Amino acid sequence: MSARALIFAANWKMNHGPGAAREYAQKFLALTAPAVDRSLWFFPPAVSLGALSKSLRTRPDASVGAQNVHWEPKGAFTGEVSIPMVMEVGARLVLVGHSERRQLFGETDEQVVRKTRAAIKAGVTPLVCVGETLTERESGRTEQVVLRQIGAVLQAIDGAAWTKVALAYEPVWAIGTGKNATPDDAAQIHEVIRMELGRKGVSVRVPILYGGSVNQENVGLLLTRPQIDGVLVGGASLDPKGWADLVERGSRAKVRPSGGYDLV
Numbered sequence: 001m002s003a004r005a006l007i008f009a010a011n012w013k014m015n016h017g018p019g020a021a022r023e024y025a026q027k028f029l030a031l032t033a034p035a036v037d038r039s040l041w042f043f044p045p046a047v048s049l050g051a052l053s054k055s056l057r058t059r060p061d062a063s064v065g066a067q068n069v070h071w072e073p074k075g076a077f078t079g080e081v082s083i084p085m086v087m088e089v090g091a092r093l094v095l096v097g098h099s100e101r102r103q104l105f106g107e108t109d110e111q112v113v114r115k116t117r118a119a120i121k122a123g124v125t126p127l128v129c130v131g132e133t134l135t136e137r138e139s140g141r142t143e144q145v146v147l148r149q150i151g152a153v154l155q156a157i158d159g160a161a162w163t164k165v166a167l168a169y170e171p172v173w174a175i176g177t178g179k180n181a182t183p184d185d186a187a188q189i190h191e192v193i194r195m196e197l198g199r200k201g202v203s204v205r206v207p208i209l210y211g212g213s214v215n216q217e218n219v220g221l222l223l224t225r226p227q228i229d230g231v232l233v234g235g236a237s238l239d240p241k242g243w244a245d246l247v248e249r250g251s252r253a254k255v256r257p258s259g260g261y262d263l264v
C-alpha cells in the first residue's frame, strides 16, 4: 500500500452490530471514491469487525481496527478478545488507551503500554490515545498529563518500532460534549507531543490525530493546521452520509505534507 498522509478514523464505540455495519459500508462506499493520499480507518465493535472488513475489502484506502484488545494472545481472561483473534477477522489496527477505557474501565498507563507493545509485536498498528480531563486542563496540567501518558509508551517502545504507531490527542472534556479544542489549542499540544518524540530520539514521523467533537463544520479548520495529521471521530462518524461528507470536507481543507505513513 502506498503511504498516505491524511487519516480519518471513525470510532463507532458501542454502535452498529454486524448487520448495521454491512449496511453502513454499502452506503459509505457509494458516497466516497478512494483517494491515494488518505486513509480511512474504522473502529467498529469487535463483533462487527468481520462483517465490516469483508464489506470494505474492495477498498485499499479503508482499514478496520479493534476498539480494545487484551495484551495476551489467549488464556483465562473472561470477556476479553486478543490481538490474533481480531486479526483473524480483518483488524489491521487497534485503538489503545481511549479515554473511555481509561476513565470507565480503569485502564492504566501500564496496561496501555502492554497493549501497545503486543500490537506492534503482532503486526497491527496501535492508535494510542492521550488527553487531559477538564480538571487537569483547568489546573494548568494539560502538558504534564499528556507527557506522562506519552512518556509511559516512549519508555517502553524503542525508536524503530515507532514507524508502526499512530497517536491521537483527545482532550477528555471535548469527547462527546460538543466542545472542541480550538485548532490553535489542538495544534499547540500536537507540537508539544511532536517535540517530546524528538527529544526521546523518535526520528520517524508519527501521525498525530486530533479527536473530540470533530464534525463536518469544524473539521476543515482543524485540518488546516499542519500539526494535525488527521482526526479521530465518534458521534459524527456514525451516519455514513455524514461521515462521507466530513471526509470530503476535511480532504479539501488539508494541505498534505510531502510523503506519508505506511502504517496498514
Ligand code: PGA
Pocket: 011, 170, 174, 175, 176, 177, 211, 212, 213, 214, 232, 233, 234, 235, 236
Ligand atoms: P466524539 O468522540 O467525536 O463523539 O467526541 C471522539 C472519540 O471518543 O474518539
